[in-house]
Amino acid sequence: MLLRSILATTVLGLGTLTASAQDLPQTMIWTAYDVGSAGYAEASAIADAFGKEFGTKVRIQPSGTAIGRLQPVLQGRADYGFLATESFFVSEGDFDFATPEWGPQNLRAVAGRPASFAMVTAADAGIEEIADAKGKRAALVVGNPSVNLKCEAILAFGGLTTDDVEVVMFPTYAAAMSSMTKNEADFTCTTPTTSQLYELAESPRGIRWIPLDSENQEGWAALDGVLPIMSPFNEDIAAGLEEGENVQMAAYRYPVIATTADKSADEVYAFIKALDEAYDLYKDGTATMVRWDLAQAGLPPADVPFHEGAIRYLTEKGIWTEEAEAWNQQRIARLDAMIAAWEEFLPANEGLPAEEFAAKWKEKQGEVIASLDS
Incomplete structure (x- = not known):
């Protein structure tokens, strides 16, 4: 009877681990800043915690350029990016992204540490x-x-x-x-x-x-x-x-964990749930990682709107507020308006020299923002 009791307890414990981890992929790829950066250090600490808590193996692709961090995420070759302000810039088609090859991209935030x-x-x-x-x-x-x-x-x-x-x-x-x-x-x-x-x-x-x-x-x-x-x-x-x-x-928000808007809500829900459940394993990884507590990291403003899967979990936890939802809806409206404006702007201007193209897009951005504010 004692042996049977021990075996039952062991199976129950394994069942609990499986229940926590079953919705996470067995392997994941994340992008981050270069080795030695705060973004890389924090992504590494969280990846290590995911491995210990859920058995998920994470490979981090470091890059010193915004394009190098974003492109794998947007092309589906990476699951999440640990990004900085480039996530806002790419949502607006600004700076490096004011080119015919880029323009506004439909990103979503999962969580982001206040920096x-x-x-x-x-x-x-x-x-x-x-x-x-x-x-x-x-x-x-x-x-x-x-x-x-x-x-x-x-x-x-x-x-x-x-x-x-x-x-x-x-x-x-x-x-x-x-x-x-x-x-x-x-x-x-x-x-x-x-x-x-x-x-x-x-x-x-x-x-x-x-x-x-x-x-x-x-x-x-x-x-x-x-x-x-x-x-x-x-x-x-x-x-x-x-x-x-x-x-x-x-x-x-730095790093802000971002992914594409069309990523499965269930996948994102499982990811942010894991981020929350593994918090005690990584919170002391650096002096500021304690700020990954979702009460701080799970609320706007952020560079891009929050993903619906993240909002579902944050709502269940009592973190997401009416004010947060109002902010998110306004941010989605701005991003949608930028993408719609780009779809109209690009065919008429893609043959322009680079500087003129970027300058004309900047004017169009101003018109979009003014229309939203009116």
């Missing part, structure tokens, strides 16, 4: 609020619209544009982040744990984070007008911050 972003200055630059940046040297990065457009949005929060500052372009992200320590710039906009900022904090110039008041509705509306993917966030992990201090910043 803070703010204006940071040398403490001796005389900048205490965004408006004080007028006439100061701004460090931006050649060919990096993800950083540069977020900085434009933060300037807009304070009533400024890039025309109001002295833009200094640097060839790499690292060079831009080091520029304040070297007195080559007065401010930039970035994530708060960039390694070069710790050097700035210890340098004679010192460091200052410029807050974004969460109650400033006019400022947030101006920011959204430039880049509608960020929300207020109180950050307590940043270069130069003492223990117990925090700064009001903006948060976008």
Whole structure:
């Protein structure tokens, strides 16, 4: 009888594991940023947790380019992408995607960890609020619209544009982040744990984070007008911050886990359920992975609308709200309008030179957004 009881308990335990894992594929492919990036580290930690908890084998394809991360997902060669702001850009057909071969793509978010972003200055630059940046040297990065457009949005929060500052372009992200320590710039906009900022904090110039008041509705509306993917966030992990201090910043989603809109709702439901159930196994993988808690990672704003399979699970968990649903419907309407406009725009303009093509599409985008706002 004792042996029979032990066997029954073992079978029951195996049955529980199978019930949790049965809807996940045995193997999956994810894309992410290059090895060494936060996106790759977090995807790896989650993949390891999926293997331990559900027996699912995950292969991660790293890529240093937005196209390299997106193309396998859109072509069905990868299940999910651990992406950054390129997910918003491709939904609008912006920058690298303003070409006849690309245009707006119908992506959906599954979940996305809040990643803070703010204006940071040398403490001796005389900048205490965004408006004080007028006439100061701004460090931006050649060919990096993800950083540069977020900085434009933060300037807009304070009533400024890039025309109001002295833009200094640097060839790499690292060079831009080091520029304040070297007195080559007065401010930039970035994530708060960039390694070069710790050097700035210890340098004679010192460091200052410029807050974004969460109650400033006019400022947030101006920011959204430039880049509608960020929300207020109180950050307590940043270069130069003492223990117990925090700064009001903006948060976008990085990584945001995205897939195609037509991916099976049941598959996405199983994926986000697994992401939730394995949370305790990966939450300590990096200093910020605790923010994959779906109470934070499962709500908008995000770069693209949330997938219906994810919404089903988030609703069951009591996380999805009426406000979230209203946001999602508006975001779907914008994406659908962009795709419809592209289908009309492309045949009439695909023979144009690249710069003219992109400029005309930018005009069309403006018309689409204006029509939605009216």
